[in-house]
Amino acid sequence: xxxxxxxxxxxxxxxxxxxxxxxxxxxxxxxxxxxxxxxxxxxxxxxxxxxxxxxxxxxxxxxxxxxxxxxxxxxxxxxxxxxxxxxxxxxxxxxxxxxxxxxxxxxxxxxxxxxxxxxxxxxxxxxxxxxxxxxxxxxxxxxxxxxxxxxxxxxxxxxxxxxxxxxxxxxxxxxxxxxxxxxxxxxxxxxxxxxxxxxxxxxxxxxxxxxxxxxxxxxxxxxxxxxxxxxxxxxxxxxxxxxxxxxxxxxxxxxxxxxxxxxxxxxxxxxxxxxxxxxxxx
Amino acid sequence: xxxxxxxxxxxxxxxxxxxxxxxxxxxxxxxxxxxxxxxxxxxxxxxxxxxxxxxxxxxxxxxxxxxxxxxxxxxxxxxxxxxxxxxxxxxxxxxxxxxxxxxxxxxxxxxxxxxxxxxxxxxxxxxxxxxxxxxxxxxxxxxxxxxxxxxxxxxxxxxxxxxxxxxxxxxxxxxxxxxxxxxxxxxxxxxxxxxxxxxxxxxxxxxxxxxxxxxxxxxxxxxxxxxxxxxxxxxxxxxxxxxxxxxxxxxxxxxxxxxxxxxxxxxxxxxxxxxxxxxxxxxxxxxxxxxxxxxxxxxxxxxxxxxxxxxxxxxxxxxxxxxxxxxxxxxxxxxxxxxxxxxx
Numbered sequence: 001x002x003x004x005x006x007x008x009x010x011x012x013x014x015x016x017x018x019x020x021x022x023x024x025x026x027x028x029x030x031x032x033x034x035x036x037x038x039x040x041x042x043x044x045x046x047x048x049x050x051x052x053x054x055x056x057x058x059x060x061x062x063x064x065x066x067x068x069x070x071x072x073x074x075x076x077x078x079x080x081x082x083x084x085x086x087x088x089x090x091x092x093x094x095x096x097x098x099x100x101x102x103x104x105x106x107x108x109x110x111x112x113x114x115x116x117x118x119x120x121x122x123x124x125x126x127x128x129x130x131x132x133x134x135x136x137x138x139x140x141x142x143x144x145x146x147x148x149x150x151x152x153x154x155x156x157x158x159x160x161x162x163x164x165x166x167x168x169x170x171x172x173x174x175x176x177x178x179x180x181x182x183x184x185x186x187x188x189x190x191x192x193x194x195x196x197x198x199x200x201x202x203x204x205x206x207x208x209x210x211x212x213x214x215x216x217x218x219x220x221x222x223x224x225x226x227x228x229x230x231x232x233x234x235x236x237x238x239x240x241x242x243x244x245x246x247x248x249x250x251x252x253x254x255x256x257x258x259x260x261x262x263x264x265x266x267x268x269x270x271x272x273x274x275x276x277x278x279x280x281x282x
Numbered sequence: 283x284x285x286x287x288x289x290x291x292x293x294x295x296x297x298x299x300x301x302x303x304x305x306x307x308x309x310x311x312x313x314x315x316x317x318x319x320x321x322x323x324x325x326x327x328x329x330x331x332x333x334x335x336x337x338x339x340x341x342x343x344x345x346x347x348x349x350x351x352x353x354x355x356x357x358x359x360x361x362x363x364x365x366x367x368x369x370x371x372x373x374x375x376x377x378x379x380x381x382x383x384x385x386x387x388x389x390x391x392x393x394x395x396x397x398x399x400x401x402x403x404x405x406x407x408x409x410x411x412x413x414x415x416x417x418x419x420x421x422x423x424x425x426x427x428x429x430x431x432x433x434x435x436x437x438x439x440x441x442x443x444x445x446x447x448x449x450x451x452x453x454x455x456x457x458x459x460x461x462x463x464x465x466x467x468x469x470x471x472x473x474x475x476x477x478x479x480x481x482x483x484x485x486x487x488x489x490x491x492x493x494x495x496x497x498x499x500x501x502x503x504x505x506x507x508x509x510x511x512x513x514x515x516x517x518x519x520x521x522x523x524x525x526x527x528x529x530x531x532x533x534x535x536x537x538x539x540x541x542x543x544x545x546x547x548x549x550x551x552x553x554x555x556x557x558x559x560x561x562x563x564x565x566x567x568x569x570x571x572x573x574x575x576x577x578x579x580x581x582x583x584x585x586x587x588x589x590x591x592x593x594x595x596x597x598x599x600x601x602x603x604x605x606x607x608x609x610x611x612x613x614x615x616x617x618x619x620x621x622x623x624x625x626x
Contacts, residue, residue: 026421026424026429029422030422030438040457040460041448041453044459056462058464058468097301098305104286105286105298117302128560128561129563130582130602138313139312142316157309177289190290190293191290198290219449221564265440269440
């Protein structure tokens, strides 16, 4: 087998019979995997349009849009969405400065403590979410701050700041320091350098990090559920519906999530494709 | 630090240091320490105290009874005794109003048999979820990183990200509908005659812990795919070609070339998956419709919000954290990777 391929002209991917066989198996596996990934989402979407009172696709009672109407009138869910947005904005405000500060110190600090500091600053990512919620709740209790939107925001920001920091560090490692040095040599003050050289360089990452921080905050359940107290966000409200009154309204929320994701993904692909074409044309 | 001061000046550097310190101390270290502190004490139970007080009151009335019968010479001594007991009572009653903090390990050692069983089972299941996710994800990561053409790879990545962008609860929720009594799976089994829904003859998938298991693999699968993909992407295809040309069978190419290269990614994927599943509150809650407590995270939640016993809850939470930390070090040891490789 191998001698045949060795003497064959160099094709992009040379394959033995065994290699081809493995390729077929892999393709079949890919198809099964993606069915596994998407079939549940399809089930969820279909059930949102079923007129049956309990979320189901097997008890089919005809197509309906009434669950969409019901969602639009659901005060608790709308309030939850608003709360989620408040918490998300708070998380951006807290975690972006923290992430930036941590990234600056870690990329510039030459010390044997850097490794330890790095470990501590990324540790929230590796800590189970419920523990971040619990420790925040217990800590703030000493200052008579009960669970609520503020604590949910603080608990989420603890680990979302770590994600932001990693993104900033990746960007800072590619930074051309000579620009800052040049500006300083030409007499710019350090604040001016920071504002006119460093921040513009980081701006795209700050934007991406803010978007990701917001999405992570909206999505979060395990941390939030411990820190939210008597209040609620969209996701904790969905969580409590599993206990009290499951209805296809939840499926509608799912459908909206799916639709938004697909729209965002499509826009991303189109933009990327346009970018690629523009680059090719240049 | 000098490099920072030189570039950004004292004010900005001071701000960076202040923010980082506030984050490390105020949000990471101190809250964890408070949680540990909380797990190390109990309030002395007031039921015992009130029992003691009751007993002392009994003693007084007995003494009073004795005093009536006693000769006059003994009376001062008895009165003295009574007043001493009354002092003791006043002290105990003050204590009863402000229960005492007693430092003890009993929050850890008192874990009941049931809770311990749930704890052990959670750890075992989380480890199984991790292994299963690794087996399922490795070929996917390999296919996207090495086999697919760039366009196909981009498309596959998008296919991986779309379900990942949808909320964890909703992703898992779909499985509830599939595994429900009259769900998709039972209906399909009816077609082949295994179940009969009209006669309520169905397989109660949701009652078995396997339901949580399946949904959990589904929920956290992508935390395994992405780290492995990231490392495999940097593997030079020529290495694979060379191995094949030298006559290595497919399994050996993976075992000797691809997997060693993917080690850091595998370690990260395992750590994330284990941590997420061991600490998952969402998945078991949904799959059991919020009723049963098969997962340790649910036990912890109950300690906080149903039994209102924060000290025991904190002890359980800390126990879980220790297991996760041990797992991280174990993975670092097994795959020989450093902290820097872990979170990238």
